[in-house]
Amino acid sequence: MAQKLLETFAISVTEILAMKCSDFIKRYRDLLPKFEFVHEDDSVSHVFSLMSEGKDYIVVIDSHGRLRGVITYLDVLMHIGRKEHRILTTPLSSIVSSLKRSRIPAEILSDLKVSLLMKTLPPIVESNSEVLEALDAMERADTHYTLVLTPDGAVLGVITAHAIFRAAMRESVKKR
16 A cells, blocks of 8 residues: 555656646645745844744745745744854854844844844745745755745746645555
8 A cells, every 4th residue: 555655646746747847836835835025124123023924935026026036934043042052153343144044032133134034035036936946946945945046037836845745745655
């Protein structure tokens, strides 16, 4: 029985990886993480509020609506420190990079701009790309997610490796 499930799972993975990202998002919307947009100058406390409401990914945009980055729960966790830690761990000439690497007390972190939590641009693919390309983008960026953009640059959704796995499992169970 497990052998058959593994075989149908492998077939399902192959089929899903060949899908267009836009089709994957439509078909498996219930498996995808929830996301919300914030401005790069918004406070971290706003991000935390959105996460407390169940948003998994916070997409950061600038005043022109351009993608600046993504904040995940891991980004927040990696920056929260103890009260006795100092904010700056490097010379004053490197304040921003210091803030990006240091653990910060929650009461100070909440007032900082979200742009200080972002490390780099997230992996992105276009909506007409295959899911395989999204998975490849995740691997290249060493992340477990990628943003899917429409041809005009709007965020259509977030595809995660977990969602791809769960979609393949769903399909393989249907085939049994």
